[in-house]
Amino acid sequence: MSLSTITIPLHQVTRLGLRQDHTLHYQLSPEELIQDVLRLQEGVLNDTGALVIRTGEFTGRSPKDKFTVKDEITANTVHWNEFNLPLEEKYFHIIQKRIVEHLNSKNELWVRDAYACADPRYRINIRVVNEKPAINLFAHNMFLRPTEEQLENFTPDWHILSAPELRLDPAECGIRQHNAAVISFKHKTILIAGTGYTGETKKGIFTVLNYILPQEKGVLSMHCSANIGEKGDTALFFGLSGTGKTTLSADPQRRLIGDDEHGWTHNGVFNFEGGCYAKCIDLSEEKEPEIFHAIRPGALVENAVFHAGTSTINFADKSITENTRVSYPLDFISNAQEPSVGNIPANIFFLTCDAYGVLPPVSRLTPAQAMYQFISGYTAKVAGTEAGVTEPKSTFSACFGAPFLPLHPGRYAAMLGEKLRKQDVKVWMINTGWTGGAYGTGNRIKLAYTRAMITAALEGRLDEVAYENHPVFGMAVPQSCPDVPAEILNPRNTWADKTAYDTATRNLAQQFIKNFEKYTAGVPEEILEAAPKI
Template sequence: MQDFVLDNQTSPMAFSDLQTSGKVYRNLAPAELVEHALARNEAVLTSTGALMADTGKFTGRSPKDRYIVRDEKTAKSVWWGDINIPFDEDKFDGLLEKMKHFLSDKDLFIRDAYAGADSDHRLNLRIINTWAWHNLFCNNMFLRPDSKELESFQHDFTIICAPEFQADPEIDGTKNSNFAILNLSKRMILIGGTGYAGEMKKGIFSVLNFILPHEKNILSMHCSANVGKDEDTAIFFGLSGTGKTTLSADPKRRLIGDDEHAWTEKGVFNFEGGCYAKVIDLSREKEPEIWDAIRFGSIVENTRFKPESREVDFSNKSVTENTRTAYPIHFIPNVMEPSTGGIPRNIFFLTADAFGVMPPISKLDKSQAMYHFISGYTAKVAGTEMGVTEPKLTFSACFGAAFLPLHPTAYATLFGEKMEKYDTNVWLINTGWTGGPFGRGSRMKLVYTRAMISAALEGALDDVEYQEHPVFGFKVPQSCPIVPSEILNARNTWADPDAYDKKAKELAQAFIENFEQFKEFASDDLLAGAPRI
């Protein structure tokens, strides 16, 4: 019987040692994990050497099966509801004991890693997996201690992930047999019944979204970030389909990270050591950096091969449209090492406005920035299914509602304070439609969007004329290098200006109705950023 000690002298976890009669593999190199995954029939190799693995029944996160233990630490601080579902302390302890028993004869893959490139604010993780490819995923996605750091490594947070373990809802208190449970007091995450590796990544993101703002007054953010030649840091917020990954991947700037960051008194730091990118319809022409990163040591999830080959067919949606790749950040060129940057000079909110209302670029004051940050707006095209062609409004608080344990106003207030303290510019960028809504207007040209972002970054918009938007109130530049001036005012691009006014008021009303859920906790400063009808 092998003893594997989960806790150490500095860990707050209070449970006995995990024991297994199986083998324990600690901090294996990627090549070793690939060998184990192949030998255990967990995955196969692609033509580029990447590991192809399936996640099973769940090809994405299961938000309705994600819980936070409600106890003295969290009872009054967590924003309880459909996103943060409470879980009983005793049920957690019982489920933990059942998982320990389940693991008592299993081979275990153990990884020590960091979450957070800033050593003053990082989490030291110990991850326990039953699947080798899951352990490789954690090697790719979290920060990797060197051999000297591992000698004295002391973990302060633990993930136990056993996809084969099924909960009994009637006994264990879960809704279904799959679960992801965060215990912020015992500093643990339990994951079972699902093979979707992203539950581990987003679980730690949720933990940092609690610890950093609540305990350290540090703003955590769901965003990408890069740095220019003058060491100027820029941040990009945006929901899926708005261009966050594409627009932050600028050959003239170094990438800090593509998904999870924090803003301290020193600047910005990345939580992760890798990228977890969507690959549906991936091509070398569209995303050369991601394409070239899919090589030995990388993972592709839920993809399929082209017939009679080991070449990945990135257009294949037979398993899911949420096909992904996970690779270490150094697999792409032009990255910051370490993954840190200075105080942001410019912040971009990206929205794919399918209603054609938002200007292609506008500048926000503090109140407007807080309001739009907490709104997290974009619009998705519904397609032609069942004859539906109208765009669908999408709001996600702070551009990442699913991962926010605290009330969104906590993050928005921190955001406003930092913006004001450091005199940071905040821009709203519409990567969606102009000249009318989807179906009548046209998509904003990427070359113009890039030109507008470059102009903002280079200060070319500092001294130009601005006009105030009559409904949303933000300032719209009247000229921008390379960009035709006639497209800068969205109303002027519509054939029927009155129709634009009507649609703008409809969109503004949707913002106001969405904000009702936050209004009780919002400051006057935040409320001042609302649109005017």
């Protein structure tokens, strides 16, 4: 039996309210989907054979238009905040009706069955219904792909209905504007309307798993990358955009488990996804060879621009967006781990790009400090949106993924703390940002030094060196590290003006304390005690 001979049972389509006389393209191969995109003139091929599309009005997620249905299941379990916006159930039904009507107005639809979670104990089956073949290709790349045998009796646990061309009536639908991404845990359905940004599909399922796995399965869901060494030692890398998460987890000496979403069970780690969704801005073969070579037939590139008169992507071109992306199956990476599971982590790295030049380039955290830093989710970016603005700007995102966490951050931190104690995991903070001063005065820490620090930690070569505690932030700072100059390990020593360093440290500590105020009611005293001391 081939995939092309497998058909979706008609009653499963009509149950959604969809017409029976659609041309339903079910479980098409990437080659077939690409041909459909080209036929509809919704994309073009670049010179390496990858499909290049534009996502329209939205080139990124729209967090103010992402809603969770507030009902008897979620009312007292979801942590309602600026990311978890409530929507009355009646509006869910209205939006679903409008999406189904819109899909029924189309002559052809694309349907795909897939699943999330590489560990079969936690697998959830997903059915995606699209009006765009490119989004169906994205689902093929990013979710895990069932075998022919699994498809024969496939029953979806969750549905995703995607209608990017539909413009909703905000007043009728109880939303902010014409687009929305809505999750209903009661109806196990994700509705996406008015946006063609494919990441809404990926992050919708991630949000679902962040709700289900900790509460129902006792699994810690995490926004991180993961790799595994030859000895079976697993490492996790947490970090916000720009901190080096993708770069530092892509180690030729280690196999990649996944680049973004994972679960931590009582006996190991598993990838949620079947692919990677990598940023392309300023991509080069030298810096990111694996990603660069993954842009080939079957890959989906979003919002990239060609060099004039060619079909060669200009990776430096930001004229559409800085958030240019490519999705591709995990097996496009030469050193991908198959299946994408690993052992209990031996090391965890919290990556931050501290543009203030305050934090040490490498330090070790106690379990309480780890939970505090996990909830804080800190990095500092250089503001570049206005001409002449060069001052660093702090960014805090709880658990390094606040927009996707339906539960209180303290819930995830408590699970992390329990695992750290039971499983004796080492937690490190790595500053990939500045030293010797803030941005504009100091220098960016060399990537070679950062790699050397991570390698030393992974190989256990930082276990026996002497440490001293940072006087304000409290983390243990090694006084020596193989292949790294000792003078850069203590950040205060790298500043010519020691008083200026002390002032910058106090200012950053105050920002940490201020940010953490919103979480104090949901975390135990030991975490609060791990705050910076001014």
